[in-house]
Amino acid sequence: xxxxxLTIEYLLAALPVLFxxxxxxxxxxxWAVVLxxxxxxxxxxxxxxxxxxxxxxxxxARVAPATLTERAAPGGDRTDDAHWLGGMIYVNRADRAxxxxxxxxxxxxxxxxxxxxxxxxxxxxxxxxLLLCIALSCPA
Numbered sequence: 168x169x170x171x172x173l174t175i176e177y178l179l180a181a182l183p184v185l186f187x188x189x190x191x192x193x194x195x196x197x198w199a200v201v202l203x204x205x206x207x208x209x210x211x212x213x214x215x216x217x218x219x220x221x222x223x224x225x226x227x228a229r230v231a232p233a234t235l236t237e238r239a240a241p242g243g244d245r246t247d248d249a250h251w252l253g254g255m256i257y258v259n260r261a262d263r264a265x266x267x268x269x270x271x272x273x274x275x276x277x278x279x280x281x282x283x284x285x286x287x288x289x290x291x292x293x294x295x296x297l298l299l300c301i302a303l304s305c306p307a
Contacts, residue, residue, distance in 0.1 A: 171209045178202045213271040214254050246270075250280070 178201060185194060246267055250259040257267050260280040265287065269276050277284045 171205065171212065175202070175205055175209060178205060216271075 178198070181198060185198060190198075246257065246259070246262070250262070251257055251270060254270055255276075257276055257278050258280040259278055262278055262280065264278055265281055265283050266275040267278050268274075277288075279285075
């Protein structure tokens with residue numbers, strides 16, 4: 168997974184280099200195909216691995232059950248798969264948490280089944296809109 172992430176980083180860094188060197192259009196098209204192919208492979212591998220690598224651990228347990236107990240179990244909060252829309256959006260009305268651990272990557276995401284999440288989003292959007300309204304109504 169780290170190797171795929173590094174590949175994507177290098178591909179993104181190559182774009183300005185290609186542009187500055189005046190690369191032909193075909194080189195830019197090849198670059199775009201390689202970048203998107205790598206991103207798709209990366210996403211598929213993340214989804215197949217599951218939250219915190221849980222699906223990889225399940226496969227390991229089927230192959231060699233004794234070695235799984237020797238290793239540490241993968242991290243993650245183990246939220247139910249049924250509450251994830253597309254593996255990216257968490258909606259669970261029964262879960263009281265506003266923030267839950269992301270399935271892929273590092274950090275947290277919002278529980279869109281919780282009313283407090285929507286109130287938080289409204290507050291986050293209201294503050295800049297209020298400041299914009301104040302700025303536009305002030306005489307210049």
